Amino acid sequence: MRILVVEDEVDLAHTLRTGLTAEGYSVDLAHDGRQGLWMARTGEYALVVLDLMLPGLNGYKVCAQLRREGNATPILVLTAKDGDWDQAEALDTGADDYLAKPFSYMVLVARLRALARRSPATAPPVLAVGDLSLDVAGRVCRRGGVRVDLTPREFAVLELLARRAGQAVSKGDLLYHAWPDEAYDPNLVEARVSSLRRKVDTAFRRQSLQTVRGTGYRLVDDRERE
Numbered sequence: 074m075r076i077l078v079v080e081d082e083v084d085l086a087h088t089l090r091t092g093l094t095a096e097g098y099s100v101d102l103a104h105d106g107r108q109g110l111w112m113a114r115t116g117e118y119a120l121v122v123l124d125l126m127l128p129g130l131n132g133y134k135v136c137a138q139l140r141r142e143g144n145a146t147p148i149l150v151l152t153a154k155d156g157d158w159d160q161a162e163a164l165d166t167g168a169d170d171y172l173a174k175p176f177s178y179m180v181l182v183a184r185l186r187a188l189a190r191r192s193p194a195t196a197p198p199v200l201a202v203g204d205l206s207l208d209v210a211g212r213v214c215r216r217g218g219v220r221v222d223l224t225p226r227e228f229a230v231l232e233l234l235a236r237r238a239g240q241a242v243s244k245g246d247l248l249y250h251a252w253p254d255e256a257y258d259p260n261l262v263e264a265r266v267s268s269l270r271r272k273v274d275t276a277f278r279r280q281s282l283q284t285v286r287g288t289g290y291r292l293v294d295d296r297e298r299e
Contacts, residue, residue: 074119074189075099079109079135080151081127089122096182106130107249113139114250115229118146120188125152125163133166140167142236147188151176200235203294205273205281207235216277223272226251230265231273234282234292241285266290 076098080086083104090100101116103109106127113121113135121139125132136148147169152159155173163171169191170184200207204217212228214221223231229251234242244259252261270282281295 075101075117076120076122076185077101077103077109077112077116077118078122079103079106079113079127079132080122080124081105082124092178093182093185098185106132106135110135110138111250113144113146114142114232115225120185121146121148122151122185123148123168125150125154125159133162136163136166136168142233147191149181149184149188151181200232200238202235202238202292203281203296205235205292207232214273216273216279219277221272221276223269224265226261227265227269227272230262231269231292234290238292238294241288241291243289245289247289262289 074097076093078086078089078093078100080089080102081104086102086104090102093100101112101118103112107129109121109123109127110130112118123132123135127135132150132152136150139146139148148167149170149172150163150168151172151174152163153174160171160173169188172181172184200209206215207213207228208215209232212225214223214228214231230247233247233250244262247262248257248259251265266282274280274282279295281293283291283293285291
């Protein structure tokens with residue numbers, strides 16, 4: 074079972090990985106909120122252990138963004154913020170459990186086991202916009218059943234557009250999604266969108282990837298206009 078630990082205390086993060094690995098888990102680490110959000114979006118994790126006080130993007134925002142995007146991976150908040158209001162906000166934001174530091178390692182492992190038992194064993198979603206589909210787990214894109222080879226960055230851009238199909242998505246949101254450590258240059262988005270258009274639209278004589286002037290881009294089912 075694969076777990077993502079998002080924790081900026083490097084020593085604690087490595088201690089958690091050592092202990093959880095001994096329990097039979099496969100553990101990936103992220104040390105700031107943006108990196109954690111990127112990895113939670115692009116990886117296939119059974120559970121996420123999430124700190125709240127993170128650099129770049131705090132844990133509340135990471136959790137809220139994942140839930141807005143339909144990511145249902147169970148999240149256990151592990152944090153030094155142990156007030157009632159902190160716990161209530163984390164749970165209301167979408168966390169499934171909450172454990173305050175300092176904590177019992179035995180209790181942490183037990184809670185992770187409980188979350189894993191409650192989590193439905195469902196396959197990761199296939200996002201579909203018209204005849205364009207994205208297998209999120211397999212990182213496979215198809216148009217009308219025909220496989221379209223995409224780079225990891227192209228897939229990440231298209232994935233966010235598919236998750237918000239029909240809505241205008243800003244270049245800033247696409248940057249944060251596909252380039253969490255380099256979210257400053259909109260030219261990165263423009264270049265990937267241009268490449269995506271050639272692959273998923275032009276090659277199939279379609280126009281599903283649209284520019285929204287002054288905002289960004291949106292992905293639509295363009296068959297409705299046929």
